[in-house]
Amino acid sequence: MLFDSGRMFYGRLPRAIIGGSALLLVGILLAIFLTGALQSEPVAWTAIACALMLVTFLAFGFSRIQVLDNEVRLQWFPFYRRRIPVAAIQRAAPATIHGLRYGFGLRFGPFGLGIIQDTGPGVQLDVGRGYLLSLGSADRQERFLAALAAAGVHVQRF
Template sequence: MFQDAAVLFDSGRMFYGRLPRAIIGGAVVLLGGILVAVSSTGALEAEPLGVTSIAVALVFITSLAFGFSRIQVLENEVRLQWFPFYRRRIPVAAIQRATPAAIHGLRYGFGLRFGAFGLGIIQDTGPAVRLDAGRGYLLSLGSADRQERFLEALTAAGIHVQRN
């Protein structure tokens, strides 16, 4: 019936880099240790709400460890996904320009981020692209090759790519 537009670029699943994984892993170990300590001291009976809150935080942070992002460029739209919480389709006509960028350290944080730059999907440090579509998007791509293929696909879709 309806055929999907041709995919010009697909990043595949991009998982967190080394530093974000270390931070998430440290938080999981810390919360797990707190839960073990709390259960061994009998605080579960004294503060069940606090223990439940720690357990919920542990489950939430553990689920973030399995999060990934995926970016696709189709002939008529750009699709952004940050699993498990965010999906967005941006019509190509709404994107004024794209520029290469770089993410260094934890300046922007990691994961799904909101800031002066707009919305960021940041899985790792390194090559990224800024999209100007009314509001800004900062998309980490993890490698220079993936960044270049993404920019080429945007150009093929008719988006102005402003090279530095």
């Protein structure tokens, strides 16, 4: 294995957004309970409870990126896994992920597919359609690009 990012969890901003959403949903459920709306609106409180469970489940999501001799493995727990043959990667370039421009988690956009856990250093892969991968630190970004270069991928530097 040439590179293993390990489990990369959400950064401060995504955690604050997820935590705020969870608190809001808990507040709504508490209001439903205190006002007696449990009996009159069973579908509403069930939907809010399901949303709270989903937000809580997604809060524990993580990404992992690995470079082996012949493939790059991408994982965004709990919903996405992909193996990309190194020969299919035309180019890799450093990228910077800014604020809420792309969102967080598994994202689709003009860049292709993004696995975005935090703002900061990332890498753009050109594989027919693109991949935008957040890496969380400049050191991890540099090690990932070096591993891709060692595997034979053309790496564009800053």
